[in-house]
Amino acid sequence: MGEAGTSAELEARRVSRREFIKRVIASGAVASSASFVMGGLTACSSRPASVAGSVERLVSINVNGQLRRVDVLPQETLAMTLRYKLGLTGTKLGCDRAECGACTVMIEGTTYYSCSTLTHTVRNRKVVTVEGLRGPNGELHPVQQAFVDELGPQCGFCTPGQVVAAVALLQKNPKPTREEARHAMSGNLCRCGAYDNYLNAIMRAAGSTEIHHGA
């Protein structure tokens, strides 16, 4: 999802979906072949996992500007680490399979689906979640403020992912056209259908006049 990485190095470190699945299988954690099981889900408590070969390793990640040290399983996804080990529940799990974007975070400034990113691949890298966007005095990020001003969220479940994706967009392209914003945000679903409100918010945050209201 999102734009390609800004450097060849970033791109090289990016894990393809195929590679992601291969690694999960290699960890021995994938469950049965039935399509309705949550294959590859990681342990959700801090107790040692029962699966053979699934040994937790201590890794360091820079999350929202803080160095966090956390024990992770080889097959553990970043979304699960954030939500169940680091207490950062702003990152939502809508599909857990790289379809919806509710789990969107930034890694070194690029958006990723954290449900489909293995935590051990982000060792020593900079991860920003929705909780890391507020300013030093707790003030809302300009994108968050624009989302509020444009009454962006409805049910709100996809909103953290939308906000993070919008922040990443404006960091790369501070003055997008509405069409560019629409394209860049297309990896984030909103079942309420609040897309036009979100686009208004992004254009507002970008200082654009391409904001649609009324008849």
Added chain:
Amino acid sequence: MAHKLLGQDFLPHDVVAKVTGEAKYAEDFRAEGMVFARLLSSPYPHARVRSIDASEALAMPGVVGILTPDDVKNPKAPDIPLLTLEPGYVGAPILLIAAEDETTAQDAIDKVRIDYEPLPFHVDPLASMHPDHPDARTDGNVGAAGVEFQKLKWTKEDFDNANGKMPMGKAAQEWTYGDLDATFARCKLVLDETFVHASNSHHSMEPRTAMAYWQNGKCILHVSSQSQSFIHPALAGMIGIPPTDLMLVAEYCGGGFGSKGGAYPLQALPALFSKKINRPVMMRISRAEEYYNGSARLGFQGQVKLGFAEDGKLLAADLYVIQENGACQSFFDFRNAADALSILYQPEAMRWRGLPVYANSPIRSAQRGPGYNQMAHIMEPLLDKAARELKVDRLAIRLKNVGGLNAPFGAQRNTVSSCYLKDALEKGAQQFGWAERVARSGQRNGSKVTAVAVGQAYHPAGFNGFDGLLRILPTGKVHIHTGVGNLGTFSHSSTSRIAAEVLKLNWDDVVIERGDSRRHLPWNIGQFGSNTNFTMARTNYVAAMDALTKLKEIAAKRFGGTPESYDVDGKRVFRRGGGPGMTYGEAAQQAIKLGGKYDGHELPKDINPMTQVSATAISGTGLVGVAKDTLPMKGAPAAFAAAFIEIELDLETGKHVIIDYLGVADCGTVIHPAGLETQIKSGAVQGFGVASSERIVYDPQNGLPASVGFYQAKPPTYGDVAHRFRTSAVDLPDPSSPLGTKGIGEPLLGCAASVLLCALSEAVGGHAFNRTPVVPDMILNHLAGRAPSHGPLQVNCQ
């Protein structure tokens, strides 16, 4: 009447938490010692479980326990069972296993050995009515709320005599008004058409995860629900405890669209499991499981015969609707459809026949505009077809048929409380520039063709008889207790502004108590059915009027004179003409001193037991305003919406782009303009999906679902949004609503799906596809003169 708050934008209190990630949904809660439960679900569309062997699973290190059908009390069939030994669809929950971590729980599920006896199944309700075809259930095949659960099969002759129409055997329910045959006989044009409306998933972004634990005999339950108070008694019943022993938390809900309106079994299972194993239980639901159990709109197969006068007036209608129930009790869309046809087009004579049939497909429930919208989606392109044949303008034919202010509907010829659809059509036509733009419809630009269309929809817009509860504290703050849910429409706040309006409050002085039954909430209806802005306007109005009366009585007791000689200004209650007065805070202190009815120690006898408990809990803390809504009703509340659209269809790819969309709401007095705009646009986005992409697909040979992911079930994305997206409202008051407000959510989807279907039809020269969704391959097949890839009444297919 000029309002202080109504018609003004405001910042709902839950918006900031939604953009910062602080809003907590069911899966965001933790409890000490929490274990994880996983579902074991049926791999078969219909089967009997002969035996379960979980010994190997239960012996695994980390496994904590199992919950089987023996541990739960299932409701009477065909209601949705909590756990079942006769699963009727792929994904039906059979048992749960809990473990210290989720991986272990899932591994244990895979060690459970179940001996299944596969049973006959079907995923085509119409075909299943044939005497030689199997039924979805072993105990009956037809039923719905208002229709007895029964076995009903048609004869072979019913099928043999269809003559190109839908076979139409015995219906489960029907009504007629007027002289149908005589009216058809004087029609200039008769259309007689089969139709299919696809079933489509709700695909709420938040799967229906739940977490439960018990403390001191009480159950604390975190759920995903679009309703709060309304589900409380039924959910307590599923768990088998009195409502007062259930602490229900549903402060945020990640989307429901009808699928989380009532209590549902997946909410109760963690509570029952937690009680059994004495550990907090988190039960996460995967996206695929959400597609199995998260429910879907009820699909239709049908036949409709329409008779028109030369000027386009619909004189007679004969409608037969078969609805696909899914495997369990669902909703009554098939009945609602008839009301929608009757109310939107006002035929002089009409017959409706309906048949709700069970199928081995996912649970169904109301989805935004249940039945009403499906009917609009089918009827609106047919109205255009009639307009083309009669050479009547497509806007003119709608204005010819639109009902008056108190339009009658249905067999009983009841009337609506208000209908301003004509105003919506006329206002929208003017703002859209219909007259000029319709002339451009059909213009070609390379491979692309421009199409302009108009559409409309209806839905009921409110109920009555629920309770309101608020209190004025000695600090002067006014706490409005609301048991409505948080569906994301902000109506928990916008309807609370009705109470604030009556008491002339500054919005900063209002605190909204909601989202957790421990906040002492009144008995309110759920957030569904486009009802909130009507129903909750009335409850908040009566509670505020009660508080207003008490403020004046307290002032009169203190300063003399009659209560009627006093007035309020939002901060103080004072004697008119410059007399003495006191602040609301001082009046609250007086209320506590006076006790009795003033501070909630004496309560009205007619309020619901839930409100009694809540009002008693807050008694003695301030001036309590509490009342049941017994205000008069003048007709059935009704919401209408009109829509105008311009699209560009690429005739080489079948893909369309929405150039311009205008939605116009008839929602009575507008409470919250920004919230309304949001609903008009987002309802339209959902409508675009229903019209052009969303449907569930089943393999008819094996009964397996093929749409269990977003990419398969295809809800709209950013790419489907109108390039120019506009909103408008009639803004005329409903006389049955104290401040003129009524609901609007549902027809905003219906008008949009209708208008897009009409535009796609217009773009291909007026061909009515008579089904939803209209997808590119259908368009290309039609343009190439090829037969469609589906049969005219085939369902659960592309």
